Amino acid sequence: MICEKTKIALENLFASKGVEETIEPEPVQEVETAGENVDEKQQELPRPDGVIERDYSVHGYHLDAQVPPDLLIDAVKIVDEGEFFIESITGVDWIKENQLEIIYDFSRYDFDLCRVVIRTRIARDNPEIPTITTIYAGANWHERETRDFFGINFVGHPHLVPLLLPEDADFHPLLKDFKA
């Protein structure tokens, strides 16, 4: 139910902004049957932006939306309107593609189960992304933590200082080229 609604809203977001409209319908139809093959394929070529409905029993979430960084705020707003709660924010360092991926997890408190993953990829050499603390106050620590580990600059964050790492830390341990 809410899954459908959120999915349509997210799709409309892509449509309205006219981002890669041509590719967008394809992944939607690509509802997975055997998760493994699809994943491997995606691993090889970077996945286009768009919403994919995932097999919950394999991946543990329902909607997987990859958005360009400038659409992130709008996408999170859609999720916020759907009364989702923020579960976590994290990053993944795709060093081969020279990209950093930021993953936002959202879930719901009621029994209308729907887990939404919003992910966005940014260039590795200039990692900047707008903050979502204006929408979800609880993103504050998650974003600080992601900055600690990946060196991603969350533009507009109210208090972007190291949280888990020491105050003077200038290293980012979860980058794949980090050497202790």
Added chain:
Amino acid sequence: MNAPVETNAPIEIQPDETFILNVGPQHPATHGVLRVKMEMNGEYIVDAETVIGYIHRMHEKMGEIKTYPQFLMNLSRMDYLGALGYSHGHVLVVEKASAIEVPERAEYIRAIMVELNRIASHLFWFGAFVMDLGGFSPLMYALQDREHILDMLEAVTGSRLTYCYFRFGGVYNDIDDDFISAARKFIPRMRKSLKKYHKLVTGNIIFRKRLEGVAPLSKEICRKYGASSAVARGSGINFDVRKNEPYSVYPEFDFDIPVYHECDSMARYMVRMDEIEQSLRIVEQGLAKLPDGPVMPKKKPKIIKPPAGDYYQAVETARGSFGVRLVSDGDKIPYRLKLRSPTYSNMHLFDEACKGMMIMDALAFMGSLDLVIPEIDR
């Protein structure tokens, strides 16, 4: 003893009248190395900033340099009071990713163990919480009951806190008849103790006065911060991962999720106390339904290599919704392992919620969040 004073009453603050109070990193109420920088106006908190990271060990990096089985023991180090719940999340996500079948008996054993561990964790929390409020003896009574659980768990797993008991596909050791009879004996004993706790603590007028109406948390703030466990359920949110997105054998059990709508510290206390009873029910049913069979699958890949992809699994631990995100690239070590710890989110809302409270109430509120610092810092 009339209605409690309005503690969140707005107070006029002159800018030069406040002072900074550093609660922690070593402070009796923070249960570890947590620091809260409070800007105080007399006894009232004007502003607070939680500083964490004093016991940060970078488990996520360890996850990226160790193979899957080698990382198993790290999960018990995250939260030393409810370790099994965390291991459960980890093994579930790896099993899901690499499609390992788990024998039914192993699933039941896991559920029983996790619930016993949850009771142990809640008991310790109960004792520590009452001690935060100045009552000493309940801690000792709670520890006595917890000791029985630890003895049972030790007899099966070989360890008292850092169990490292779950394996991909099953559990390390089968449980024996001694354990079953000990657990059966424990259930009525615990119920009797619960009655004692309610008489000694819950009914106590001093205790009620300290908690009722104190530190209200709205549903909205819970949602914005992603609170879970008793923090959410005490604010009238019926959210428990065991019910909302059933995993393992939890759909087989008949249990309730206690939800209180008062939103105050008392509600959070009552939720946890009721959860002990619900966990006892699960253990009872689990012992009755326990099927025979092996505890490890016959077919299991020698080296665990989940296919490339992105997997997520949430479980309900003693402290709330714990999530593991596994990004695999098909290798024998994970590409990325994100551990979403529940107290991290629960603690986060402290900064906003404690504004305008008195320091006593704020620390009682902090106690009601059920903090385990290594679990926040990971």
Added chain:
Amino acid sequence: MNLTLLNVIVAVVIAIAFAALNAAYLVWAERRGAARIQRRPGPNINGPFGLLQPPLDGIKLMAKQLTTPGGADKVLFIAAPVLAMFPAIMSFVTIPFSDTIVAKNMNVGVLMIFAFASMGSMSLVFAGWSSRNKYSMMSSVRAVSQAVAYEIPMLITTITVVMIAGSTDLMEIVNQQSPSILHWNIFPLLGNSHNLLMPLSFLIFFTCTLAETNRAPFDLGEAESELVAGFHTEYGSMGFGLFFMGEYANIVIGSCMTTILFLGGWSCPFGLFPGVWWFIIKLYILIATFIWIRWTFPRTTIYGLLNLSWKILIPLSLFNLLFTAGLIKVF
């Protein structure tokens, strides 16, 4: 003249010894009692039943260095623990343990004890202020509001008793309740007043004693889970030891007062063999209750404590005062 002076000196020495001994062994009793309540053995290694624990603790405390925090007000910092101990010892001088064992009986004994008791909170203020520690400071602020709030109902209740007895002389107050348990001020069926509300007065007085001596559940001054150790956070060595002894000495004084004012002092419940032993028995039963309460209840909040005083204890004690006055007028 010489004789009285000698008398007083001996009395003070005995009082100090009594206070110190009581303090030391009440710590032991508290630890043992708490342990029993929590089903532990408690200190049992040093000496039989751990009876050598208190002197050894004392030696340890005395062997430690007395440190003063940087920037502290040194004079007040040193004066505070002395001030905690001094009034307690002075109060012992006037307390009648039996009709013969009393150092110096005064016809304003009640007043004197209350005068000295009020000084106790001053030591907390000094300690908190001079420690240059925010926790200590907050603790001393609490101590003042607590002292103000609880002295009022305590005094009002005492006035009720004084009205019944018609005297502020402690000896006289005890003698008034002498024949049997029914003459005691707590059950004044055969006494002067016939006031059925006196058990309530006793409870009020007892609660106030708990609050005055900063005992749980009213130990807001040292509330260790929020204020670390409150006013004595910065104290070590014998400075801390004196605070500790002062606390227990105050407990003894409080219990002595309760015994004298409400439980008939040294008189026997059945009118047999009145003497100092009855006093001691009553005293230690009360002290045991103090310990028992401490290990049962959580701590109140500061506003809960003030609410209790201003909204419940003061109105009730005032009502009881008027009621008693009326009864005395009628009978």
Added chain:
Amino acid sequence: MVTYFSEIYRGLLSLFEGMGVTFKEFIKPTVTVSYPYETLEMCERYRGHIELIENEEGEPNCVVCMMCQRACPSDCISIAGKKEEGSKKKVLTKYMLDFTKCSLCGTCVESCNFNALDFSKEYNLASTRKEDFYFDLLKRLEDRNK
């Protein structure tokens, strides 16, 4: 007014109830094990540090397959073995356990296919020197056999 008094009454009652509970506990016997004077038997599955298992001849079962060394998440096991001339089996010459790093996870015992490792039941291992925790398991085995 009625609520005022009933609250006082109920509050007082709850306090006395609480005191009743503690009094009941007061007269119950203590449950403590006074540790240095009494000790508890460790349970059968207790996971202490590891020990080598010997065969009938008193030689370790270990065949130096290095499984435990590879399985250890904390790198605390270092093994060395040599092949005797003429025989096919490798003989264990060194088995060092760095207990300072060990997290007692038991993965080594689990990974062993030759029944060569077991958990020790020893738990009184406190020491002030780091060197005391570098265990030479072969030596310990010899000491046990003496």
